[in-house]
Amino acid sequence: MKLTNQVVVVTGASRGIGPVIAKALAAEGAKVVLAARNGGELAQVASEIEAAGGTALVAVTDVSDEYQVARLYEKAKAAYGRVDILVNNAGVGVFGPFHESTTEQFDWVMEITLKGAYLCAREVVKLMLEQGEGLIINIGSDLSYKTSANCSVYGAAKYAVGALTQTINKEYRAKGIRCTGIYPGMIDTYFAGSEMGAEFKADWLKADDLAEAVRYVAVQPKHVRIDEIRMHPMVQDDF
Numbered sequence: 001m002k003l004t005n006q007v008v009v010v011t012g013a014s015r016g017i018g019p020v021i022a023k024a025l026a027a028e029g030a031k032v033v034l035a036a037r038n039g040g041e042l043a044q045v046a047s048e049i050e051a052a053g054g055t056a057l058v059a060v061t062d063v064s065d066e067y068q069v070a071r072l073y074e075k076a077k078a079a080y081g082r083v084d085i086l087v088n089n090a091g092v093g094v095f096g097p098f099h100e101s102t103t104e105q106f107d108w109v110m111e112i113t114l115k116g117a118y119l120c121a122r123e124v125v126k127l128m129l130e131q132g133e134g135l136i137i138n139i140g141s142d143l144s145y146k147t148s149a150n151c152s153v154y155g156a157a158k159y160a161v162g163a164l165t166q167t168i169n170k171e172y173r174a175k176g177i178r179c180t181g182i183y184p185g186m187i188d189t190y191f192a193g194s195e196m197g198a199e200f201k202a203d204w205l206k207a208d209d210l211a212e213a214v215r216y217v218a219v220q221p222k223h224v225r226i227d228e229i230r231m232h233p234m235v236q237d238d239f
Helices: 017-027 040-049 066-080 103-131 152-175 207-218
Strands: 007-011 031-036 055-060 086-087 136-139 179-184 228-231
Touching: 007 017, 007 040, 007 066, 007 103, 017 031, 017 040, 017 179, 031 040, 031 066, 031 103, 040 055, 055 066, 066 103, 086 103, 103 136, 103 152, 103 179, 136 152, 136 207, 152 179, 179 207, 207 228
Parallel strands: 007 031, 007 086, 031 055, 086 136, 136 179, 179 228
Antiparallel strands: none
């Protein structure tokens, strides 16, 4: 129970990787604030955390909306008085030839994957500066440090998330704020319209693998800053 009484905000917490991360941190004693757009799915995740003896608060939030992100932290602070950790997990992606991508796809991916991470990090930094400490964990991708064909829009967003992570570290580490990027390769989730648990993804990373990486970063003592974790399934050649 290394996170007892710590307050953690997890975005994208309604399905896929997010709920698994939230449950792993709640099992360490954290008070978890669940943020996503689907209130019904969030309520189900919260009930599962509470049934296991944890503490969870539902905060329906569109991370691309500046007002809603500010309200998310107001709700967390009103309930628990502070925010110790942000797990910036929300993201969407589209894949295919660059010349076939659309402006609508570009705007959708950038709004949630990049702008959402930016807004959530920016607003929590304000709270963490008041507290004199805090931890931000940005869930990126191996596309946060490399490029790949048919990943132009999503890759551009995740590459920018990697840059955002490094910038936050350089700007705020002297003020007690740490920022870690976790960059997984092929991972079994609902991402990009695929089914979680599909047979062809049997040897891919699992949500539990990523949740364990998040937990590992979260429980480190405050004098330890982990800049990044890169992780891939054994079957992935290009990383």
